[in-house]
Amino acid sequence: MTAYVAGDQCAFRELFARYASVLARVVRAQGASDEESRDLVQQTFLQLHRARRDYRAGEPLRPWLFTIAYNLCRDRWRVLGRRREVPMEQAPPPIDFATPADHLQERRRAEILRAALATLSEDQRRVVEMHWFAGVSLPEVATALGISLSAAKVRAHRAYERLRQNLDLRGEV
Amino acid sequence: MDCAQMRQIVLGGGDLASPEAQRHLEECPACRELAVDGGALARFLAAVPPSRETVPTLSFEDLERQMVGESGFRGRLRSLPSTTRWALVWASLLVPVAIGLAKLRPDIAIYPPARLGFEICAFGGLALASCWFWLRPLYRAQPNNSVLLAVLAAGLLAPWVIAMFSSVDPEGGNALGRPAICFALGSAFALPVIAVVGGLGRRVRGVLGFAILPALAGALAGLVGLELHCPNSAPIHLLTGHAPIALVLPLLWQLLSIRSRA
Numbered sequence: 197m198t199a200y201v202a203g204d205q206c207a208f209r210e211l212f213a214r215y216a217s218v219l220a221r222v223v224r225a226q227g228a229s230d231e232e233s234r235d236l237v238q239q240t241f242l243q244l245h246r247a248r249r250d251y252r253a254g255e256p257l258r259p260w261l262f263t264i265a266y267n268l269c270r271d272r273w274r275v276l277g278r279r280r281e282v283p284m285e286q287a288p289p290p291i292d293f294a295t296p297a298d299h300l301q302e303r304r305r306a307e308i309l310r311a312a313l314a315t316l317s318e319d320q321r322r323v324v325e326m327h328w329f330a331g332v333s334l335p336e337v338a339t340a341l342g343i344s345l346s347a348a349k350v351r352a353h354r355a356y357e358r359l360r361q362n363l364d365l366r367g368e369v
Numbered sequence: 370m371d372c373a374q375m376r377q378i379v380l381g382g383g384d385l386a387s388p389e390a391q392r393h394l395e396e397c398p399a400c401r402e403l404a405v406d407g408g409a410l411a412r413f414l415a416a417v418p419p420s421r422e423t424v425p426t427l428s429f430e431d432l433e434r435q436m437v438g439e440s441g442f443r444g445r446l447r448s449l450p451s452t453t454r455w456a457l458v459w460a461s462l463l464v465p466v467a468i469g470l471a472k473l474r475p476d477i478a479i480y481p482p483a484r485l486g487f488e489i490c491a492f493g494g495l496a497l498a499s500c501w502f503w504l505r506p507l508y509r510a511q512p513n514n515s516v517l518l519a520v521l522a523a524g525l526l527a528p529w530v531i532a533m534f535s536s537v538d539p540e541g542g543n544a545l546g547r548p549a550i551c552f553a554l555g556s557a558f559a560l561p562v563i564a565v566v567g568g569l570g571r572r573v574r575g576v577l578g579f580a581i582l583p584a585l586a587g588a589l590a591g592l593v594g595l596e597l598h599c600p601n602s603a604p605i606h607l608l609t610g611h612a613p614i615a616l617v618l619p620l621l622w623q624l625l626s627i628r629s630r631a
Binding site: 209212213216217220234237238241242243244245246247248249250259260261263264267268270271274275305306309327328331333334340341342343349350352353355356357359360363 | 371372373397398399401402403405406409410413414416417426427429431432435436439444447448449450451506507508509510511514571572577
């Protein structure tokens with residue numbers, strides 16, 4: 197990002213290559229369709245471009261990107277007058293060399309997880325999406341959500357605790 | 370040790386009793402929860418297939434096409450650093466104030482200073498709040514939508530409420546005065562503010578009412594200028610010449626926004 201702010205245009209392409217997929221996944225988890233995801237990711241990078249001169253060298257970039265993406269999702273759903281409640285995988289399982297039994301198991305896990313995530317509050321779900329699925333550290337999660345680190349820790353703790361309680365993990369792993 | 374390293378230990382069956390792991394678990398309740406029952410939750414989550422198959426094809430060329438407009442004047446304006454954007458906003462907000470002070474109302478010596486102060490603070494504060502919402506970068510957490518709606522409602526209603534409760538009688542002459550002149554003058558005060566604030570906004574769209582924020586800020590700044598300039602404080606004059614500015618300009622701006630989007 198520092199290189200891009202300094203005027204290196206190729207750096208923006210590199211940023212896109214590095215973060216577009218993970219952003220699309222996060223946006224998709226908010227319930228966006230393929231078309232919406234594509235648009236929202238592009239809008240996220242457009243907003244990053246517009247805000248590039250606010251960036252200070254050394255600042256973590258991921259909280260910026262996630263916050264922009266979440267805010268754009270929020271705006272989009274409000275404009276459309278709806279709240280998406282589909283937090284996880286929607287598409288069929290990937291084609292690979294696993295056995296049909298493995299496919300069924302994977303699909304079942306995804307279904308169970310989707311149901312469990314749906315029981316979380318929106319705030320808690322966001323923390324799980326960022327912390328677990330996108331691999332964002334809790335300090336970065338806190339920055340992205342505009343909350344203190346201790347609030348992020350508490351939110352994550354409660355979210356995982358609730359997930360653990362709602363998932364019947366015996367015999368699943 | 371960070372959460373990612375702890376995740377590797379939990380998933381890989383590493384030593385959770387090591388001093389480093391214990392220290393992290395003490396500090397991080399999230400990882401503590403993930404490590405309960407031998408990391409059952411972490412292993413369940415890790416076993417769910419990644420959702421890469423649901424990620425749509427993303428093209429940098431599409432993004433580049435969208436960014437063509439960013440090299441123009443408007444694009445350069447909204448890409449300015451936030452400190453510069455706010456400096457420009459402050460400068461534009463001070464224009465109506467400066468004109469109002471230069472052409473100060475003749476009854477300034479007898480007009481209740483507390484009332485004048487309240488009116489200017491109310492209009493000025495709401496104008497600043499409107500700018501704050503409009504300019505708030507998207508990489509920052511956004512305030513609750515109800516706060517925005519409250520500011521919008523207050524900005525639209527305050528001029529009418531203040532006009533209705535205006536109890537100071539004008540000194541002789543026609544109480545109605547020339548409201549059209551004040552309306553035109555207030556709108557003229559507002560225009561530079563609307564142009565500057567509107568041009569500096571980075572967001573494509575927002576929640577209901579978000580689009581009118583620049584016009585509302587401009588209208589309220591125009592009312593500050595009028596408060597400093599116009600000596601007629603009769604309710605009928607304020608209701609017909611001043612307050613409509615905060616309704617007509619946002620409405621026109623909204624219509625223009627809809628038209629430009631179409």
